[in-house]
Each structure stands twice: as C-alpha cells, then as structure tokens.
Amino acid sequence: MPKQVTSPREIAAKESRAILRRAIRLALDTESAAVRRNTRSFNLNRYRATAALPDYDALKDEARRIKEHALVNRKALIQRLSESVTRNGGHFFFARDAQEARQYIQDVCKRHRVRSLVKGKSMTSEEIHLNGALQRDGIRVVETDLAEFILQAADEQPSHIIAPAIHYSRERITALFRRKFQTDLPLDTGENLTRFARERLRKDFLAADAGITGANLVSADCGSLLLVESEANIRLTCIAPPLHIALSGFEKIVPSRREFAPFIELLAASATGQPLTSYTSVIRPPLAVPVVDFRGAGPATREFHLVILDNGREALAQDAQLKEALYCIRCSACLNSCANFQVLGGHGFGGATYSGGIGATWEAATTGQLKLARFSDLCTGCSRCVPQCPVRIDIPGLNVELRSRLNQSVPLSLAARAMHLLLSASPLEHASAQQIFFAHYDRAARWGTLFAPLSNFF
Amino acid sequence: MELVARSPEAVRDAVLARASAKRPILIAEPRYLSPDYFRPLRSEEGVLRNPNAADYRSAPVGVTEAFAAVARTGSVCVDIDADIAGYVSLLPHLHIVVVDIDRLVFRPADLFRLEQFARPTYHRNFVFISGPSATADMGPLVRGVHGPHELHIMVLC
Numbered sequence: 001m002p003k004q005v006t007s008p009r010e011i012a013a014k015e016s017r018a019i020l021r022r023a024i025r026l027a028l029d030t031e032s033a034a035v036r037r038n039t040r041s042f043n044l045n046r047y048r049a050t051a052a053l054p055d056y057d058a059l060k061d062e063a064r065r066i067k068e069h070a071l072v073n074r075k076a077l078i079q080r081l082s083e084s085v086t087r088n089g090g091h092f093f094f095a096r097d098a099q100e101a102r103q104y105i106q107d108v109c110k111r112h113r114v115r116s117l118v119k120g121k122s123m124t125s126e127e128i129h130l131n132g133a134l135q136r137d138g139i140r141v142v143e144t145d146l147a148e149f150i151l152q153a154a155d156e157q158p159s160h161i162i163a164p165a166i167h168y169s170r171e172r173i174t175a176l177f178r179r180k181f182q183t184d185l186p187l188d189t190g191e192n193l194t195r196f197a198r199e200r201l202r203k204d205f206l207a208a209d210a211g212i213t214g215a216n217l218v219s220a221d222c223g224s225l226l227l228v229e230s231e232a233n234i235r236l237t238c239i240a241p242p243l244h245i246a247l248s249g250f251e252k253i254v255p256s257r258r259e260f261a262p263f264i265e266l267l268a269a270s271a272t273g274q275p276l277t278s279y280t281s282v283i284r285p286p287l288a289v290p291v292v293d294f295r296g297a298g299p300a301t302r303e304f305h306l307v308i309l310d311n312g313r314e315a316l317a318q319d320a321q322l323k324e325a326l327y328c329i330r331c332s333a334c335l336n337s338c339a340n341f342q343v344l345g346g347h348g349f350g351g352a353t354y355s356g357g358i359g360a361t362w363e364a365a366t367t368g369q370l371k372l373a374r375f376s377d378l379c380t381g382c383s384r385c386v387p388q389c390p391v392r393i394d395i396p397g398l399n400v401e402l403r404s405r406l407n408q409s410v411p412l413s414l415a416a417r418a419m420h421l422l423l424s425a426s427p428l429e430h431a432s433a434q435q436i437f438f439a440h441y442d443r444a445a446r447w448g449t450l451f452a453p454l455s456n457f458f
Numbered sequence: 459m460e461l462v463a464r465s466p467e468a469v470r471d472a473v474l475a476r477a478s479a480k481r482p483i484l485i486a487e488p489r490y491l492s493p494d495y496f497r498p499l500r501s502e503e504g505v506l507r508n509p510n511a512a513d514y515r516s517a518p519v520g521v522t523e524a525f526a527a528v529a530r531t532g533s534v535c536v537d538i539d540a541d542i543a544g545y546v547s548l549l550p551h552l553h554i555v556v557v558d559i560d561r562l563v564f565r566p567a568d569l570f571r572l573e574q575f576a577r578p579t580y581h582r583n584f585v586f587i588s589g590p591s592a593t594a595d596m597g598p599l600v601r602g603v604h605g606p607h608e609l610h611i612m613v614l615c
C-alpha cells in the first residue's frame with residue numbers, strides 16, 4: 001500500500017515507476033487545471049512572438065552554431081573567462097560539483113558576515129540545493145522572484161523552469177499567503193498579492209548584505225552576464241547589496257558579448273512570447289555605480305564572485321548521444337508545447353530540479369543517477385516540441401536514449417559498482433557516478449553485457 | 459511615449475507635466491546627451507541630484523537618459539553606471555527616460571554590430587528596458603512589481 005502523499009516534495013525524486021505513478025496522481029488531482037491554463041497562454045504568446053520574428057529560423061541556426069562551438073571550446077572559454085573576471089576586479093571559482101559550489105559560496109558569505117541575502121531565480125542554485133546550506137549557516141535567504149517567493153512560502157520545488165509556480169492558481173496563492181503570513185491585508189486579486197509581496201521584499205532588498213543570481217549567458221572575453229527578467233528583482237539583487245555572487249553552469253559561456261545578440265530576441269520570444277521582457281541586463285560586475293547605504297552599515301565597496309559549475313556537465317559533454325542537452329537555454333518552449341506536460345506540470349513530469357522532456361537528461365546528469373531520469377517515460381516521442389526549440393535539440397531522441405539505458409539498468413548498475421571500485425583508487429574518484437553513467441557509458445555498457453547473466457539474480 | 463523638441467526647456471516642461479505634483483524627482487546626470495538638457499530641470503524645486511538613502515526609498519519619479527532605443531522591441535537602453543542611473547531607473551514608481559531619435563536602431567542585435575555602438579556597448583553595464591516591471595506569477599498580468607510601475611519615454615527630435 002503506497003503511503004499517502006501530501007506534498008510534491010516527497011515525490012520529487014522519481015527513482016521508480018511506483019513513485020512516478022504517485023506523482024502523476026497527485027499532479028492530476030491538484031495541479032493540472034492551473035498548469036493547463038498557464039501553459040496555454042505561454043503557447044499562444046510564443047506562437048505570436050516567434051511568427052513576428054523576421055529571421056526566426058536563421059536566429060535558431062545561429063544560436064545552435066554558437067552553442068555547438070562553445071561546447072567544443074569549453075576548456076579555453078572557461079580559462080578565458082576566469083582571466084576576464086579577475087581582470088575586472090572580480091573573483092572566479094570553478095566548482096567541480098554541487099558540494100564545492102555550496103562550500104565556496106558559504107565561505108564567501110561567512111567572510112562577509114552575511115546575515116541576510118536576496119536571490120534572483122536560478123535553476124542552477126536549485127540544482128545544488130544552495131538555500132538549505134546557507135540557512136543552516138544562520139543566513140536569512142529570501143527568494144525574490146515572485147514565483148520562487150510562493151514556493152519558498154510553500155516549501156516546494158519548482159514545477160517549471162521559467163515559471164516555477166505554474167501549478168498555482170491565484171486562489172491557491174491567496175490561501176497560502178493567508179496561512180503562511182497570518183495577515184488580514186486584502187489578498188484577493190493579483191494586484192493585492194503582488195503589492196503584499198513587493199512591500200515585504202523591498203525591505204529585504206535594501207537590507208540584504210549579499211545578492212545571488214544565475215545568468216542566462218556569460219561572455220568569456222569580458223566577463224559579462226546576460227540576465228533576462230520582468231520583475232526587476234534581478235536588477236535589484238545585482239545593485240542594492242554590496243556583494244554579488246553569480247552562479248552558472250559552464251554551458252552558458254559564449255566567446256563574447258556579440259554572441260549574446262541572437263539569443264536576446266530568441267529567448268524572449270521562445271520563453272514568455274514577448275519581443276523582449278521588461279529587463280534584459282548586460283552587465284560586467286562589479287558595477288561601478290556606488291553602493292547606497294540602505295543598510296545603515298556605513299560605506300561599502302562592491303565585490304563580485306562568479307561560480308562556474310561542472311556538476312556532471314563535463315561527463316555529459318563527453319557523452320556523444322546526450323551532450324546536445326547542454327545547448328538548452330532554458331526557455332521552456334518544449335515544456336509548454338508538450339501534451340503530457342500540459343496536464344501534469346513539472347511535479348508530475350519532472351525531477352527534483354529539472355522538468356519536462358529536456359529535464360530528464362539534466363536530472364540524470366546533474367545527480368549522476370540515471371534512475372532519476374525515470375520520468376523520461378512520460379515523453380511519448382511525438383516530437384511536437386522539436387520545432388519549438390530555439391537551439392533545435394532533439395528532445396525525444398534524448399529520451400529514447402535514456403530509456404534504452406534505463407532498461408538495461410540492472411547489469412549497468414552492477415557494472416557501475418564494479419567500475420566505481422576501479423575508479424575510486426584513481427584521481428577521478430571525485431567525479432564518481434556521473435563519469436560512469438555518462439562519459440564511460442560505452443565501457444559501462446560492455447561491462448553490463450559481461451555481467452548480463454548475473455543480472456537475473458537481482 | 460511622446461516626442462519632445464530638442465531643447466532643455468522643452469525637456470523640463472515635459473518632465474514636470476508628466477510628474478505632475480509628485481516630488482521629489484530624482485535625476486541622473488547624462489553621459490551621452492548634452493548635460494544642458496537636464497540643466498533647467500535641476501533648478502526646479504523638489505528635483506534632487508544627490509539623493510540619500512531615504513530619498514531613494516521614497517522618491518516617486520526618476521529621470522534618466524538612454525543611450526539608444528530599439529524600434530522593433532520598443533526598448534530603451536540605459537547605462538546603469540552613468541552617474542546614479544542604475545538606481546534612478548529602478549527604484550521610483552515612474553521612470554521617465556529621455557533619448558535622442560538619432561540613437562534609434564531597429565533591433566537589439568544592432569547594438570552589438572553597428573560601429574557607433576559596438577565599441578562602447580562592449581564596456582557598458584546596461585539594460586534594455588522594454589516596459590514597466592511586470593509579473594504573471596500571481597495569476598493575471600500585473601504591472602508594477604519591484605521596479606517602476608510606469609515607463610515613460612521621451613524622444614528628442
């Protein structure tokens with residue numbers, strides 16, 4: 001008898017079909033209506049915006065080319081970026097895994113005696129479970145993207161990569177805020193809810209000791225970030241506190257600002273379906289504009305840290321069948337256009353961090369656990385998403401590949417354990433499971449064949 | 459959006475009309491436009507050039523220049539490191555932005571391509587502003603979140 005599920009968080013990691021089934025049930029019962037409504041409006045806007053782009057197809061080709069090229073040259077780009085950031089007066093850190101990234105950010109915060117910090121929406125920070133680590137250090141962590149603000153109040157993980165609270169209706173947000181914040185203020189319209197959150201968060205922005213953001217793209221030659229948003233929370237996170245920490249996977253690095261250009265309109269059209277969102281920032285921190293002493297802490301100088309993350313990406317880059325996933329610019333067009341996603345959302349059709357068809361590869365790569373790609377089962381292979389993808393990723397193709405690996409998983413896991421023993425004595429120890437499932441897939445598969453007769457006993 | 463004649467007095471009158479009774483008005487010194495454009499405005503009552511933290515918290519109106527405008531996307535490009543433009547374009551409810559029509563390009567990509575922009579664009583910290591801050595996270599579309607609730611563009615021509 002499966003136990004009663006009360007929160008999507010309990011079934012975020014879907015290691016088996018049984019958990020997947022429970023997640024689907026919960027998603028259908030409680031989240032489906034809001035997801036359907038919200039994905040429909042995303043789709044209508046995207047159709048309109050991409051049709052209005054005079055060179056939509058050429059932009060897609062250019063974007064794809066830039067991403068392919070950047071991935072091939074990743075080592076040189078990372079090196080170049082580290083020099084640029086240092087030259088700008090910032091600090092650069094390459095984190096091999098989630099643990100290293102968290103530790104570095106925690107250390108910076110400790111050194112600066114950070115008591116409270118504001119965050120812009122960052123899937124990469126979700127991936128490394130940053131908030132919990134900072135909170136355990138006694139830091140007040142405030143999510144400032146309104147959707148993330150809702151999820152922080154509800155203690156849930158995102159159900160969509162750009163609209164993390166897509167599964168919430170206005171009515172459910174009202175009920176949540178009433179319960180959580182114990183307030184009598186009017187909360188019965190989108191305007192009222194926004195005003196409530198804005199007034200709380202404005203105080204947090206101006207009192208914060210540090211701001212943490214992600215990045216949509218990073219330029220190697222000058223250390224610039226591209227940051228796309230509508231709410232102005234990212235702009236405030238970058239400018240109000242004296243300390244800015246940005247976290248990004250290495251797949252976001254392109255050679256120069258010039259390569260930002262095709263992505264600017266393409267991302268806005270594919271993501272929210274606008275010509276541009278309200279704010280597209282191109283900044284090379286630390287900013288020159290002086291820090292205003294909102295905190296009453298006396299004069300302060302700006303400091304900037306850029307954390308570039310591997311966490312399974314290098315292994316993925318070496319995986320001939322799956323590396324395409326690294327071109328993803330996280331626009332969500334494939335999620336919104338997916339029939340199964342439209343009825344389930346990312347809590348049903350997704351993992352602990354990443355969701356939808358493209359999310360399966362990401363979830364497996366960043367956790368190093370192939371079994372967490374089980375939700376790739378929900379991709380029917382219909383290919384409706386493929387023409388919507390601005391970097392032309394064959395998302396169903398990735399899922400076919402994942403499934404074929406999953407279906408050999410018993411011998412593979414045995415082989416993986418055997419290989420882990422071999423690898424643990426080597427300097428590669430640190431790379432652990434990710435290397436086994438991705439970079440060494442071919443070898444692992446051969447081991448799997450070797451062990452195949454044994455697998456019947458497991 | 460409105461068209462304003464290329465004269466400092468016309469800029470002053472247009473800003474004052476738009477701000478109506480709202481004070482104080484914060485101003486960021488222009489870096490690309492001639493500073494003359496904001497000079498008559500600066501001597502008006504309730505117009506602040508060196509705001510303190512409290513002024514930033516409460517001022518309802520901010521005036522900045524933009525170094526470019528983009529026709530297809532309806533955007534203005536504001537250099538956030540030019541004087542205090544980063545704050546003035548962000549904290550007040552109403553952001554008034556002044557841009558010369560000569561600085562109009564067709565698409566965002568032009569800023570990274572055209573000779574007149576490409577070099578300096580390479581070094582600026584800037585933002586394409588394409589509307590007031592907005593969200594759809596609370597259900598319906600709401601204008602006015604953490605940044606300005608209203609964006610008013612004045613095109614000098």
Ligand code: SF4
Nearest residue numbers: 328329331332334389
């Ligand atoms: S796979 Fe393509 S469509 Fe899907 S989120 Fe990534 S870039 Fe967008």
